[in-house]
Amino acid sequence: MSGTYFDALWESHVVEALPDGNDLLFIDRVVAHEITTPPGAAQIEREFEDMLYDPSAIVAVNDHVSPANDAATALQARHLRRWAKRHGIRLFDVGDNGICHVLVPERGFVRPGMTLCCGDSHTCTLGAFGAIAFGVGTTAQAGAMLAGCVVVKRPNVMRIRIDGNLRAPATAKDVALTVVRTLGADGGRGCALEYCGTAVDAMSMGERMTLCNMAIEAGATTGLIRPDGVTRAYLRELGEAFAGEANWYDYDCDGTYAKTIEIDASEIVPLVTWGTSPAQSIPLGALVPENANAESAAYMDVTGGEALEELDIDQVFIGSCTNSRLHDLRAAARVLRGRRVSVPTIVTPGSQAVKRAAESEGLHDVFQDAGALWTHSSCGPCLGMSMGVLAKGMRCVSTSNRNFPGRMGAGGRVHLASPIVAAASAVLGHIPKPAELEQLAGDAVCA
Amino acid sequence: MRITGNVLSMPFDNIDTDQIIPAVHLTVIEPGELGAHVFTGHAQLASRLQAAPQACVVVAGADFGCGSSREHAVWALRERGFRAVIAPSFARIFSENAYNNGVVPIVLTPSEVQACAACESVEIDVERETVTTDRGERFSFRLDPLRKTFLAGGGYLNYVHAKIPAIRAWAAARVSLRDSNRL
Numbered sequence: 001m002s003g004t005y006f007d008a009l010w011e012s013h014v015v016e017a018l019p020d021g022n023d024l025l026f027i028d029r030v031v032a033h034e035i036t037t038p039p040g041a042a043q044i045e046r047e048f049e050d051m052l053y054d055p056s057a058i059v060a061v062n063d064h065v066s067p068a069n070d071a072a073t074a075l076q077a078r079h080l081r082r083w084a085k086r087h088g089i090r091l092f093d094v095g096d097n098g099i100c101h102v103l104v105p106e107r108g109f110v111r112p113g114m115t116l117c118c119g120d121s122h123t124c125t126l127g128a129f130g131a132i133a134f135g136v137g138t139t140a141q142a143g144a145m146l147a148g149c150v151v152v153k154r155p156n157v158m159r160i161r162i163d164g165n166l167r168a169p170a171t172a173k174d175v176a177l178t179v180v181r182t183l184g185a186d187g188g189r190g191c192a193l194e195y196c197g198t199a200v201d202a203m204s205m206g207e208r209m210t211l212c213n214m215a216i217e218a219g220a221t222t223g224l225i226r227p228d229g230v231t232r233a234y235l236r237e238l239g240e241a242f243a244g245e246a247n248w249y250d251y252d253c254d255g256t257y258a259k260t261i262e263i264d265a266s267e268i269v270p271l272v273t274w275g276t277s278p279a280q281s282i283p284l285g286a287l288v289p290e291n292a293n294a295e296s297a298a299y300m301d302v303t304g305g306e307a308l309e310e311l312d313i314d315q316v317f318i319g320s321c322t323n324s325r326l327h328d329l330r331a332a333a334r335v336l337r338g339r340r341v342s343v344p345t346i347v348t349p350g351s352q353a354v355k356r357a358a359e360s361e362g363l364h365d366v367f368q369d370a371g372a373l374w375t376h377s378s379c380g381p382c383l384g385m386s387m388g389v390l391a392k393g394m395r396c397v398s399t400s401n402r403n404f405p406g407r408m409g410a411g412g413r414v415h416l417a418s419p420i421v422a423a424a425s426a427v428l429g430h431i432p433k434p435a436e437l438e439q440l441a442g443d444a445v446c447a
Numbered sequence: 448m449r450i451t452g453n454v455l456s457m458p459f460d461n462i463d464t465d466q467i468i469p470a471v472h473l474t475v476i477e478p479g480e481l482g483a484h485v486f487t488g489h490a491q492l493a494s495r496l497q498a499a500p501q502a503c504v505v506v507a508g509a510d511f512g513c514g515s516s517r518e519h520a521v522w523a524l525r526e527r528g529f530r531a532v533i534a535p536s537f538a539r540i541f542s543e544n545a546y547n548n549g550v551v552p553i554v555l556t557p558s559e560v561q562a563c564a565a566c567e568s569v570e571i572d573v574e575r576e577t578v579t580t581d582r583g584e585r586f587s588f589r590l591d592p593l594r595k596t597f598l599a600g601g602g603y604l605n606y607v608h609a610k611i612p613a614i615r616a617w618a619a620a621r622v623s624l625r626d627s628n629r630l
Contacts, residue, residue: 015617016610019593024610026618036517038476048608064473072474079476121516121540137518137544139603147607148614151593153539185461186510186536219513221539277461295459295491383470383515404465404514406488 004157004255005226006192009132009248013115021153027144028114031100032060032089036119038079040142053148055087059109061100062093065386066378073385098351098377101125101321105209106353111235111244112227117144122321122401124215127224128208129231130248132192134222155192155221156258162197164266169441171331172207173323173399173418175199176214177271177281178263185279188220191258195225199265205234206325213322214401217278226253272431273403273416274302280403284421285309285434299405300413301393308415308431313395316345316426317408318419319375320382320400324350326357328399328419333363335423335440336370342429345372346388348380372426384408397425448573448598450530450551455502456564457492462507463514464541466492468523470515481519482526504571505532506564509557512541521548531571533563533578546594547603553578559586573598 003011016024032041037060044050052058060080068074077093084091092103101122104110112130117123119141126133136150144150160179166172179193193215195208203211208225215223225231227249235242271281274288275296282288288297290304297303302311318324318332329349347367349355355377358364367374381388382400390396390412399422403414415431424432424440432440466488472481486492496502505511505524511534512520521544524532531551545552551573555563559578563569566580573595579585597603 015614020591022591022593024607024614026614026621035473039478039518042476043604047604053611053614070474076474076476119516119518121514135516135540137516137521137540137547139518139547140543143604143607146604147611148618149607149610151603151607152543185513186538189510189536189539216514219510219538299489383465385470385473402463402465402514404463404488406469407465410469410488411490 003253004194004257005130005251005253006132006157006194006224007255008251008253009113010154013132015149018151022151023154024149025115025152026149027117028057029109029116030058030141030144031104031116031118031120031123032058032080032141032145033064033100033118033120034062034076034080035064036138036141038076038083040119040138040145041079041083044142044146048146052087052145055089057148058089058145059104060084060089060091061097061103063097063099063103064379064383066097067094069386096352098353099321099324099379101209101213102324102350102354105129105205106351108235108238108242111242112231113245113248117141117150121216122213124220124222125209125213125321127212127215127222128205130224130227132222132224135216153190155190158188158191158193159257159260160193160195160263161260162195162199162263162265164199164264166199166265166268169420169437170268170270171418171420172203172210174268174271175265176211176322177273177278177416178268180214180217180278181271181281182261182263183218185217185277186219188215188218191220193218193220193223194257195223200225201228204327205230206327209325210322214278217401226251270418270421270437272308272421274308275300276403276405278401278403278416281416284432284437309433311395311430313343313397313425313430315388315390315394315396316341316343316422317348317381317388317396317398317400318422319346319348319350319380320398321350322401323399323419324348324354326354329354329358329363332419332423333366334442335420335427336372337366339370339427341371341426343426345426346375346381347372348375349377351377381408384412397422397431450504450571450573451568452503453499453501453568454563454566455496455499455505457495457505457507458564460508461510461513462492464512464517464520465514467512467520468517473517473519478519478522479526481523482528485523485527503528503530504569505529506560507532507534509535511537513538516540518544518548521545521550525550533560535560543594546591546597549598551590551598553588555586555588
């Protein structure tokens with residue numbers, strides 16, 4: 001059949017084709033969190049008699065600042081809580097919550113063939129399940145809650161074919177950073193990235209979520225992976241009812257893509273960002289480019305030709321919607337087992353369920369024995385809203401997805417890397433040289 | 448609709464929404480108080496804003512508004528008095544948010560953007576889709592014709608609200624298709 005998997009899925013949700021390439025797209029699931037939902041919910045209450053299209057299609061999570069750390073964040077969480085209760089919306093709250101992009105899949109709220117939106121740019125994470133999932137603003141999310149649809153421009157489909165064997169200590173995070181580096185920070189604008197190839201086939205659902213999570217960092221509308229046996233096995237673990245509709249697994253897509261990018265997984269090495277865009281990464285041991293963007297280099301206090309390993313770091317963060325799932329924590333724990341961190345290190349599981357699973361394997365002991373802080377789940381330091389905020393000039397190696405200026409605190413500097421590289425950085429107090437990583441990682445394969 | 452006023456030049460690519468409004472200010476339920484914090488995410492942007500306190504049009508580099516979906520970025524610009532942003536390109540979500548809040552996202556070529564950045568003030572004719580600089584240069588742009596209708600406040604939600612009967616009919620037909628195993 002002609003057309004791509006994405007196209008078929010998109011077309012099955014078009015309620016009405018609108019001018020200029022826009023579509024009125026039906027949304028099967030709206031994910032609502034406490035930062036971006038309350039203003040829209042309040043507007044619907046004020047202007048549309050509190051009407052919702054289908055409360056059962058909404059899932060709400062207090063995740064960004066959890067528990068609240070001041071009166072303002074307490075009011076946001078209470079607003080979401082009261083709104084959810086009033087409408088009978090399923091809410092995951094303090095004690096039983098998680099980052100929405102981690103929690104939604106593990107509770108079976110995303111299935112192949114669905115469309116989802118959320119007032120959060122990393123909603124593209126859920127594309128790992130063969131769903132169309134994308135971030136929107138508060139107004140568009142409110143529209144989806146009010147009317148069940150969003151007005152969205154249909155993206156072109158770009159195929160990202162990743163063949164070959166990914167070799168440890170490179171991980172899915174390094175694949176994601178490679179894609180962003182290859183496309184550039186806006187090279188995916190107007191596109192959906194359809195990832196395929198033998199390296200993608202070999203990835204677990206957790207790794208696929210890491211890969212899809214960073215599609216937005218290339219400016220793409222979303223990223224997705226056609227569902228397969230790995231997807232089905234994950235969903236069957238949750239229960240047969242979660243496995244979704246069979247036709248999306250069997251969909252034959254020999255379609256035409258707007259563009260194809262080919263990446264050889266066997267050539268991917270651990271990467272770390274030197275600048276203020278997720279696209280600005282270099283292999284461990286490489287030097288900051290001589291032609292480095294001047295503003296980025298100045299902000300990060302690096303110069304062309306400099307080795308990142310020379311820089312002292314102030315903090316390590318292992319967590320976020322990119323790298324906070326069980327396999328990420330296992331990978332970090334393999335590096336930290338029996339060692340001590342030399343800088344403050346915060347390890348934040350992506351959900352309370354991940355936390356419990358990690359603790360049942362004793363990973364919390366590994367982290368705490370190493371001197372790291374083992375926290376409850378939340379978005380944590382990633383966006384500088386609660387714990388682990390950086391002050392001006394402080395430098396953090398982070399497994400999150402954004403190294404933007406001020407992201408983790410005004411003037412703070414962020415180097416993005418995999419859990420393995422972050423854990424090794426925590427031990428060393430600096431970004432590892434390749435040989436140091438080899439030595440520390442040992443068999444730390446991100447399974 | 449006409450927008451006439453001073454230009455704030457931010458000649459950098461990839462100005463992300465964390466720089467436009469840092470996450471520490473995302474704790475509001477009503478967006479009215481965000482204007483004081485616009486462009487505080489990066490010192491070099493904050494100092495440029497201080498030097499152009501009367502500006503109502505941002506002129507920026509490519510991929511403006513990338514990153515976080517936070518509509519707070521547009522709310523902060525709007526509350527600070529900005530009514531349009533001129534750039535060679537916009538991130539998708541920012542552009543949608545701008546239309547939905549009456550801030551006009553204007554795409555011009557890089558050289559046209561440079562010409563706007565070099566002048567003191569511009570006049571924007573939203574209906575006719577033209578920008579005229581105080582040096583007399585005139586550039587044409589093109590808005591998304593549907594989203595142009597959202598620029599008046601509340602436009603987006605009213606638009607989808609009016610579609611509800613059609614959406615419900617579509618969804619009912621889809622369910623019956625699904626029940627008969629044809630989907």
